[in-house]
Amino acid sequence: MDNSSILEFIGEGGFGKVAKCVNMNTNENTAIKILKDVNNYAKEVKMLEKLRTLDPEKNNLVRFMDSFIVDDKSCIAFECLDRSLLDLMVQREERYTLNEIRPITRQLLVALDALKGIGLLYTDLKLDNVMLVNHQDEPFRVKLIDFGLAMPASDVREGMIVQPYAYRAPEVSLGLPISAAIDMWSLGCVLACLFFCQNIFNGESSYDVMNTICCLLGQPQDHLLDGGKNTQRYFKRNRCPPNSRWRLKTPVEYKKENDNQLRLPEWEFDYIRNLADAVDIFSNAIDEVEVEDTRAFLNLLQMLLNPDAEMRITPEEALEHSFVTMSHLED
Missing domain, CATH: 3.30.200.20 (Phosphorylase Kinase; domain 1)
Structure with a gap:
């Protein structure tokens, strides 16, 4: 200096x-x-x-x-870069459009694919860590910053707690094996936040996040819950299982067993039945082209936010997705 x-x-x-x-x-x-x-x-x-x-x-x-x-x-x-995606969203006080989200998506996928290629997990993808390079001259040109929490894939261990609550993949909370798929989950959270102008998974506690995951995406499948080291922190075994051997603990049960002082505020996404409904409620699509584009975005979001890490889309696959390539709009 x-x-x-x-x-x-x-x-x-x-x-x-x-x-x-x-x-x-x-x-x-x-x-x-x-x-x-x-x-x-x-x-x-x-x-x-x-x-x-x-x-x-x-x-x-x-x-x-x-x-x-x-x-x-x-x-x-x-x-020296410009400002973060979060800063821009706060300054504009409005949601990002799909035509703004698309180039951001492609650039972040390229970054995550490159990191995966050299065996690194980023583990801290959030709006604060995506910076606009020079928004006036190069609108929506972005770069990934802050590698203080990045780690080699070989150093990752089951049970490690990484990622902020609102961007934390379910396998991290449940104590399942961790892979580069956690960064793709966080990317899904980032894109959702750009679209909804707020986090879809409440960041107050890991229980809040798990509750919203179950509401919007469905409860993780039994084979995942059976293998999770921390499953019983959030779920109870069903004595008379209708469809699953597990059920999510009620907020009262969770607080009693973990932290009676914990505040579990109501969250508007807890009352929306699924991710498709949430996108539909917030969508401003007014013509057939915009409706088709919204469907493509929803499909990519569902693939990024798959509770099963093994089934989650990879960076390489996502770069070929129609929302990114715009192949669904060719006509």
Whole structure:
């Protein structure tokens, strides 16, 4: 940072701060992440070094420039980007259209496919971590940022808790095997949030998320619940099973057994019967073309948000989906 001057602090979180700086030698703006924990610094730099094998422009990943320690401060320098998808949504106070969601979807799929190709799980996909490059000059050109929680697939273990509540795949909560499929679940949550202008899975607690998953997508199948190490945290065995050997615990049962102080607020998506109904309620489609496009988006969303990780669509498959390719609109 000795040849850089801080212009302003543009972000702050549990990790530390992000400063917008200008390189005095090149006059180039950079974003310097100043981390509190040296262990987090070492872990993130290790992941970023792995990313050097990938073209950041081609694969829609933030460009890692340098890492250094100055005055006991651990710093990582990146290219300076515009703002996050969340910032833009808040500023506009409106939902993203399908024609805006489509290019974002394609770019994030390319990024996740590249990460999967080098054996990395991102584990922290959310609106805050998708940045617009330069929205005025390149509308909806995005890059994935913040690799502080990324990890090699070989380091993943059953029972690990990763991902924020609202973006957490059911296999993580249930204690099932974890794979790159968790990032595709989070992508589904991101796209849903862009469409609905709010999270469809409430982020108050892991029970809230599981409850909404069961309401919108259906209860995970018995073979998944049977194998989950944490299934009994959320489900009870049915004494007289009509269709399933398991049933979701009521909010009262969950609170009594886990945390009586936990607040379980009502969530509007709890009262919508399924994902198709939710999309239909929020859709603004007014002609046949828009209706067809909405159907394609819903189909991709259902494939991303499949509670069974083995059945969830992969990045490579999703890049060929009609919503992305627009093949359903060719006529």
